[in-house]
Amino acid sequence: MKTVQIKAAQFFELLKMKDCSMWEIFAQMIDGEEKEMIFLDEEDKILFTYILPTNIEKLNEDRTKFSKEYAEKLSNLN
Numbered sequence: 044m045k046t047v048q049i050k051a052a053q054f055f056e057l058l059k060m061k062d063c064s065m066w067e068i069f070a071q072m073i074d075g076e077e078k079e080m081i082f083l084d085e086e087d088k089i090l091f092t093y094i095l096p097t098n099i100e101k102l103n104e105d106r107t108k109f110s111k112e113y114a115e116k117l118s119n120l121n
Contacts, residue, residue: 044077044094051082051090066106069095073102 058065072078078095096102 044079046079046081047072047095048081048083051084054082066102069102070099073097073099 054065058068069080072095075097077097080093080095082090082092084090093105096105
């Protein structure tokens with residue numbers, strides 16, 4: 044499995060500038076090989092990781108699951 048390190052702040056700033064989602068970028072990275080995406084802070088500490096799947100169908104499942112969990116967390120904050 045290939046490992047990809049990403050500076051989180053710069054990555055999300057780039058997404059804002061390009062007006063696209065991280066899921067669009069992830070979809071472009073799918074090539075049949077799983078990749079461990081490691082998101083780092085400015086001090087290179089791991090914020091979170093994500094295993095990029097080998098196909099778009101699994102990516103879409105992950106996206107749906109993430110959206111649901113994120114919505115639940117937001118509703119619990121209110």
